[in-house]
Amino acid sequence: TSTQATALRALVERRATHYPLQYLLGEMEFAGARLHVTPDALIPRPETEDLVAQARAVVANRSTALWCADLGTGGGCISIALALQLPQSRWWACDISDAALQLAARNAADNGCADRITFCRGDFFDAFAPGLRFDLVTANPPYVAEDTRLAPELAHEPQVALFAGNDGLAAYRRIFMNLSQRLAPGGVFVGEMALEQGPALRDVAAQNGLPEPEIRPDMTGRPRFVVVRRKQARAG
16 A cells, blocks of 8 residues: 555665664564564574573573573563573573663563563672572673674664673673672573684683683584583582
């Protein structure tokens, strides 16, 4: 119809300015969840779906209840997808943006898992009660160096969720500083990183007394994920 044609023309014109297609559509599929997407949070990407798969794999043998945290949750894509895939999991998810948390809460409600995710405002672990420790911690934190040139579409996404200081490691330094106190015995951290950051993240881990991280590839075979495991407590 003419009304539809006018609406489509407006969408095409906006897309021609590099405005992201996902924001124009307003929703998308992600790892089995249906999510609303708005400029209040980063657009979930295939690499982050792979992070969900990596996180699920590291706790695949756990049949008991899992206490889990998602750091910098944005629109809630990681915590929601894993809450759906791990029915024994209970989640705490944080962000510094009230607007992102409102979007995440809406997504959790629409996917039927709001009763198992507590959304908290704050900067990474500072958002949670001091004594809370987790079996699984996930994060897709800012990891882009400030002088990096990005695709023009990314100019429309929250810049605070992309850039992390001169070397892109500022967010990881804050996370790793408190990780040993926040992982329960046998707990695992799984985070997304830039392709070249593996060696530097091993150094940051060592500086904070953490076990040497494992660097895992994404679906294309490129190094994309950092995994840190805390040892199990000794019996007796």
